[in-house]
Structure formats: structure tokens, C-alpha cells
Amino acid sequence: MEATSDWMDAALDDAYGGRSINTHYCLFQSVKKQYPDRQIISLDDPSFDVSGFLASQNVASDILAGEQVPKQHTVLTRSDYYGRFRRGPVDDDETPPSLLKSLRNGVFEIDYDSTHFNIYQFHWMDYQGPMRATYLVFEGEDQTAGTKLVQSVYQWMDTLKNEVWVFDQVWRKDKAMYQAVQSAEWKDIFLEADMRQDLRRDTSVFFDTEDAYKSLNVAWKRGILLIGAPGNGKTEAIKAIIKGAYVPCLYVKSFKSRMGPEQGIRAIFRRARQSAPCILVLEDLDSLVEPTTRSFFLNELDGLESNHGILTVATTNHPEKIDQAILNRPSRFDTKYVFNLPSQSLRTEYIRAWLLKLESLGVVIVGDQYPTIEEFGHELSRRTEGWSFAYLKELFVSFQLTRAALQSTGKPAGDTVQDIFHHVETLGKQVVIGAPSSSEEPDATLSDAGARNIVHVKPVVLH
Known part of the structure; x- marks a missing residue:
């Protein structure tokens, strides 16, 4: 049975017009009503990128149009998003940007693994932010073919290829960040020789020490905190760490998410546990952790759930703003490096x-x-x-x-x-003297409880 010509009009009007309190359920029932004899797999994951997967596999897809889907909604985008900011001409050996048609509300069809699919996608806004629903419609005795496609999409989504995982409300794979760290070299980072050597060792040898941790009956996890005023090499060190890692790197820009920062923290550590062994980078920790999320963050960092194989590397410009329970408690950030003003x-x-x-x-x-x-x-x-x-x-x-x-x-x-x-x-005239240089003696240290775990710490005042 094929869909009638006006069903999507009514479905969108009902779902988006305020006549339903559950938009996803309303859309699903509308699709199901039109295809009572077909298998339907429903997905409400906004990150489910079936279009990206199909493009990576060179699977042709056709957006349906005409009387069957009169309210089909597509938008045109450039193939090189950042190219819109270009000021110079396209190089001779560079592929010129093209216009891509992207589906927002409607249906496209594909043939994948000997099965024909109609794939419906819908986008809308609610109090949580942007939402998306995807429905796979296909013929079959059971949902095996559709489940296989879904599994393939998620497997592709979880595989990094010259990319870095970046969390900014949701997890996404970032090629630009991967490319940005490729120029980082430890030899170009100006640190005292022993500090450079120790930092490289602590961020690489950890992943070869699982058996040693196991023999001591302690959790195979570690936290490293890079402390210092802006402009003294913390970010460059992070780039070098990411470039040199042979395990996945996960970079966190913000704890915010559509469901609030608590769920953002949960999503961050869930992905880290799935990716372990891995490096989890938290830049500007003092800005990430707020009083309302402190307890939730501590539970994820050092709670009941295992963080086996996770090396957490965090940075801060203002250690005095970080709660002592995070800063000085053993097993959270047990090693600290201070990036002083250069000697x-x-x-x-x-x-x-x-x-x-x-x-x-x-x-x-x-x-x-x-x-x-x-x-x-x-x-x-x-x-x-x-x-x-x-x-x-x-x-x-x-x-x-x-x-x-x-x-x-x-x-x-x-x-x-x-x-x-x-x-x-x-x-x-613009330079503000914010901390002693690394050749000077400290005028204060971290608390006694944390001092035993400090490496290269000198001028940090936490009072």
C-alpha cells in the first residue's frame, strides 16, 4: 500500500500545530497508518546520521517529491561550510564548492543491502531545543534488515577517521580539530626539559601500565591537571598530547546539553567509558564545573561507575576557583603541572x-x-x-x-x-605580571593534602 497524497500535510499539521503533546509519537502513528503492512523502525536520536553514513558508503539516495509529499521541506547548503568565509579565490587544484540539498521534513529512498527503504526525517523545536525523528520503512518478515542498517550507521558514527571527538552540547566528530593538532610538536613547546619529559611520559606510558595497576589492585585511571596563566603553553601541550596519542581523544568544550549540564556530564563520561582506553580533555575546568554541577561531576569522575582506562587531562587558568574536593583529593587529579611564566x-x-x-x-x-x-x-x-x-x-x-x-x-x-x-x-604597557617566572621560588603552594602529588608546582595561590 502506497501513501496517499495528502497524509503528510495532516501529519505535519497535527504534530507541529500544537494538537499533540508528543510530537514524536504523533509522527510515528501517522507513518505507521500509511504503511500498515511494512516494517517500521523508529529513532528519536538527534545525532543519528544516516545521510552521512550513506554518503560515506557511496549509496545513492533520492529525495522524493511531487504530489506524494507536497509539504516536503529541503534546504540548500554549501559543500564547504567554512568556505563562505573565504576572501580569496579557489585554488586551481581545489574542488570548488557545490550546493547540496538537505532534507529537513520529508522522505528519501535508498537501496541498501538488497532492501529498499523509505526513510522519513522530521525536524522541530521544543523546550529542549532542536529535535529530530527518523523512521525506516521497508518490506520484510521481521526488522532484521532495518536493524542491520541502524547498527551499521552507529558503527560508522563511532569510528574515528582523522577526527577527534568533541562535545559541545552533543558529541560530534571534528576533522578541523584533528587537522589543527597535526602541526603540534613537542620540540616546539618551550618547557623546562624535565617537565616536558615528565608530561610526555605521564600521558603516554599510562596506557602501557594496565597490568601494573591490576597487580596493585587499584583502578586503572588517572587525572592530570595543567595549571597556569593564559599564554604559557597549556593549549599547545594539549595539542601535542592529542596528536601523539594512539588511543581515542575526547575533547570537551562545555558541559551544557539540551537536557541540562548534568546530562551533559553523563553523556561525556558515558562516551569516555565506551571509548576506553582513551584521553578525556577538559579545558578550562574552573569554567566547566559550576556549584550546581560539582557533586554530579565528582560522582562521574570518581564515583561508583568504573572509569577503567580513562586518562583525564584538564587545564585551568584559575586553580583558586576550583573546589578543593576536585583539586586536592587523591585519585581525581593526582598529578599537577604548573605552566609558569617563562624563565x-x-x-x-x-x-x-x-x-x-x-x-x-x-x-x-x-x-x-x-x-x-x-x-x-x-x-x-x-x-x-x-x-x-x-x-x-x-x-x-x-x-x-x-x-x-x-x-x-x-x-x-x-x-x-x-x-x-x-x-x-x-x-x-599591556603586559600584566600574573605569576612569577619558573626561575623564582613559590610564594604559596597547594594544600598539604595535595602537595605530595604535585609535579613542577610553584606559584599557585589558593586562598
Whole structure:
């Protein structure tokens, strides 16, 4: 029995017009009424991406149109979403963007594994946010064919291919983040040698120590907290950790979800447990955990449910804002690394790398005043006491941009040394001394209960 020409009109009017308090059930009954002799599998998972799966398998799908579905709703989107922000032309070897037709409310048909499917999709909004329902309609003695398709879709959804799991209200696979971390190299992260070595060890050797944890009869899990003011390398370290991992990495941007932050936290740890062994990254922990979600977060992090094989790596700019039950209790974040403002030796090393880069671009640096790059770099590091790596980077970026602007107008470039000193003076007015450099002694530490578990911790004040 084929669907009549006006059934979808009535179904959408009933479901979306306020005449039903259960939109999903109303739509399901409407579909079922039109196909009483066929199998119907109903899915209310907004993340169920059957279209993405079919495209990855090169399965052709046809959106039905005409009198059968007069209220079919499709939208056009670009094949390269981020291309809309492009300012330059498309490169010769680059595939130009195309317009894709995306179904919002209606039906498309496919042939998959010797079975013909009509797949209905509906989108709407309610108090929880965007909602979606999917219905697979097909002929068969039972639901085996449809169940197989659903399982294949979920298996594809759970498989990472040059992607990183990112949670931002829902879990999604992010190719852009994966590509962003590919340029990260530990050798380009300027840390004290022992700190770099220990951090690399703690985030890699853990996954080879399951038997050791088992022999000690302790849970195979660990928490590492990266502490420090912005601009001192925490994010770059996270990128290097993600790139170097041979286990799945899950990155959390927010605890918020359609069902509230508690359910967001639940979804985050559920995915981590399913993906274990894995690395769970929580950036800006002080902003993620709010007073209303603190207990729920602690229960997921260190409660009754097993977090076997999960290495949790978190960052914070403000450890003083984190509850002591999270910060100092053993088995939660048992190892802590503080990313202090760079010492003079680290600033010298970082500045030298930038000066060599400028020299490779044709910028004349050495001269009568500073015969070698080393001498100039040492003087710059002396003048930039209290600067973060972010400000040091801005120093050289702003210098390059100023020089490029002069060249574009045909004006001669000034003396390199004096120009850089000028930028030091200008940026120096913006620098806020937020913490001692790593060469200084601490003026306070974490609580005694947590101090035994601290690695490389110096200037953290938590009072």
C-alpha cells in the first residue's frame, strides 16, 4: 500500500500545530497508518546520521517529491561550510564548492543491502531545543534488515577517521580539530626539559601500565591537571598530547546539553567509558564545573561507575576557583603541572627561534650593536621579564605586520633592532605580571593534602 497524497500535510499539521503533546509519537502513528503492512523502525536520536553514513558508503539516495509529499521541506547548503568565509579565490587544484540539498521534513529512498527503504526525517523545536525523528520503512518478515542498517550507521558514527571527538552540547566528530593538532610538536613547546619529559611520559606510558595497576589492585585511571596563566603553553601541550596519542581523544568544550549540564556530564563520561582506553580533555575546568554541577561531576569522575582506562587531562587558568574536593583529593587529579611564566633561559630560547625564523625570511638582524643573534636574543629576554609566550609571539607577529605594511606602501624598512625594541615598549604597557617566572621560588603552594602529588608546582595561590 502506497501513501496517499495528502497524509503528510495532516501529519505535519497535527504534530507541529500544537494538537499533540508528543510530537514524536504523533509522527510515528501517522507513518505507521500509511504503511500498515511494512516494517517500521523508529529513532528519536538527534545525532543519528544516516545521510552521512550513506554518503560515506557511496549509496545513492533520492529525495522524493511531487504530489506524494507536497509539504516536503529541503534546504540548500554549501559543500564547504567554512568556505563562505573565504576572501580569496579557489585554488586551481581545489574542488570548488557545490550546493547540496538537505532534507529537513520529508522522505528519501535508498537501496541498501538488497532492501529498499523509505526513510522519513522530521525536524522541530521544543523546550529542549532542536529535535529530530527518523523512521525506516521497508518490506520484510521481521526488522532484521532495518536493524542491520541502524547498527551499521552507529558503527560508522563511532569510528574515528582523522577526527577527534568533541562535545559541545552533543558529541560530534571534528576533522578541523584533528587537522589543527597535526602541526603540534613537542620540540616546539618551550618547557623546562624535565617537565616536558615528565608530561610526555605521564600521558603516554599510562596506557602501557594496565597490568601494573591490576597487580596493585587499584583502578586503572588517572587525572592530570595543567595549571597556569593564559599564554604559557597549556593549549599547545594539549595539542601535542592529542596528536601523539594512539588511543581515542575526547575533547570537551562545555558541559551544557539540551537536557541540562548534568546530562551533559553523563553523556561525556558515558562516551569516555565506551571509548576506553582513551584521553578525556577538559579545558578550562574552573569554567566547566559550576556549584550546581560539582557533586554530579565528582560522582562521574570518581564515583561508583568504573572509569577503567580513562586518562583525564584538564587545564585551568584559575586553580583558586576550583573546589578543593576536585583539586586536592587523591585519585581525581593526582598529578599537577604548573605552566609558569617563562624563565629568562626559556625566553632566550624562544626568542632565538623567532629571530632565526625572521633571518630565514630575509630580515637583517645582526649588526654593529648586536653582532650575533645570541647577543640580541639575550638582551630581548632581559627586556621582556614577566612576559608570557603569547606576548612574545605577539611581539614578533606585530613586528612582521608593521614591516609588511611599510613594504606595501614602498616605504623603506627601519632598523630591525630599534623597531623590535619599539614594539617591546608598546606591548610592555599591556603586559600584566600574573605569576612569577619558573626561575623564582613559590610564594604559596597547594594544600598539604595535595602537595605530595604535585609535579613542577610553584606559584599557585589558593586562598
